[in-house]
Amino acid sequence: MKSGSNLEKVLEGGYFGVTAEVGPPKGALATVIRRKGELLKFYCDAMNVTDNQTAIVRMSSWSGCILLKEMGIDPVMQMVVRDRNRIAIQSDILGAVALGVRNVLCLSGDHQKFGNHPTAKGVYDIDSIQLIQILKTMRDEKKFLCGEEVSGEVPLFIGAVENPFADPFEYRVKRLAKKVKAGADFIQTQAVFDVGKFTKWMGMLRDQGLDKKVHILAGVIPIKSVGMARYMRDNVSGISVPDEIVTRMEEAKDVKEEGVKIALEIIDQLKEVDGIHGIHIMAVAWEDIVPVIVERAGLLPRPIL
């Protein structure tokens, strides 16, 4: 075991993993995190806490993770390279590990232009692949980026993201290979709506043997409303929502139920894709639907290891 985290145990144990996303509040209320933790506790193996997602200032990811950890939940600390340089990043990692965080997800982060402080200076001192490599070196060689020694162990389960729907499509697999080479233990993908394209991407990935080297969790976003479906199709960079899904939502009598059905159909198809090791549910502002989806997808009970 590299970190001994619950997520690592589940994935290394060959179970079909389930992770969920917890968005921290735009404020200092711990109860927001605790309530979401309580709601999702028995329905997933680990919970991601986002790091100022879409560049909007929220409670820090690491503090959200500690609040979950206190409840016996295995957190995944998301960390973007947009807001911290290599000094702050390594320091925050040490602090988070000291407080019991074991899973870290490495991302570039949405550009600051999209957030509520668009005139901020983006840091981007290192990129997400370099971040993966830095964490691996801290864990395996017990060394900082500069080569100096880290005292004690830094047990980490290192995650990365990939977006099979971004361009150039042919290069996405090569980039994933780079992340694996840098030290990624698990991958959480962007939300899948176009299962056909995703399956093609997975095929390319299997050809390189990458599904044997890294655990892949496919992203799932349940759609709550027609507006959300349209918004994601038209405005969210990196997400590809086929027109067919938008039409289904538009024509549905019970829109929310249709959203759940679409998510369940996608999960069913994903389960059949060779090399998929689990799903990552990002129920943005609709966390209370996660238990329903996990139960109806036949993914209960979650393994106790």
Next chain:
Amino acid sequence: MYTITKQKPFEEIEKGLDDEKVYIVGCGTCATVCQTGGKAEVLEMKMKLEEIGRSVTGWMVIPTVCDSLTKEALIEEAEAVNKADIILVMSCSFGVLTVSRYSDKIVIPALNTLFIGMEDTPKHFYEICIQCGDCILAFTGGICPIARCAKQLLNGPCGGAQGGKCEISPDMPCAWQIIIERLSKTGRLHKLEELMPPKNWGLSPTSWVANSKR
């Protein structure tokens, strides 16, 4: 290659002038190409200043303000320059600093200096180099991701690239898309499989590290 400039809002220039007499310096090189500080813009500025009651003691467009010949140009124009309290320079910051070096007058910029760039279509410029002090163009097909990727990624592209465009603007090409295309064409795509290590940002002349060694 040009130093790309943009005119400051007139209100900002006006604020810096108080009631004082002004001499205007334009530049015949980059600022003329950018249409921010050539003869036409200098004359327009003169007119605008006079309209709000400022006195303009004279003006000139120096072929290249950042050149040392600016010293001679200021001597030639000494009579008009000496009557002024302020020299308003309509060039990039290099020009503003050059004029400051050769004159004891208060020197203020009329332009904001944006970047070192190239013109692709008329009046449309893009940044090509940030002068980082550690050129990596050999590995990236002659396209600089530090200057042209919004996240300065060395192992790009990020997950926001779509249809060859950057996530921050549909007008901005994804630098990594261009890099990948160029390396593919020359059979060098495999070069990107190597992990690019974190960059040494301390080599730029603007950094404290580099300055301390001078």
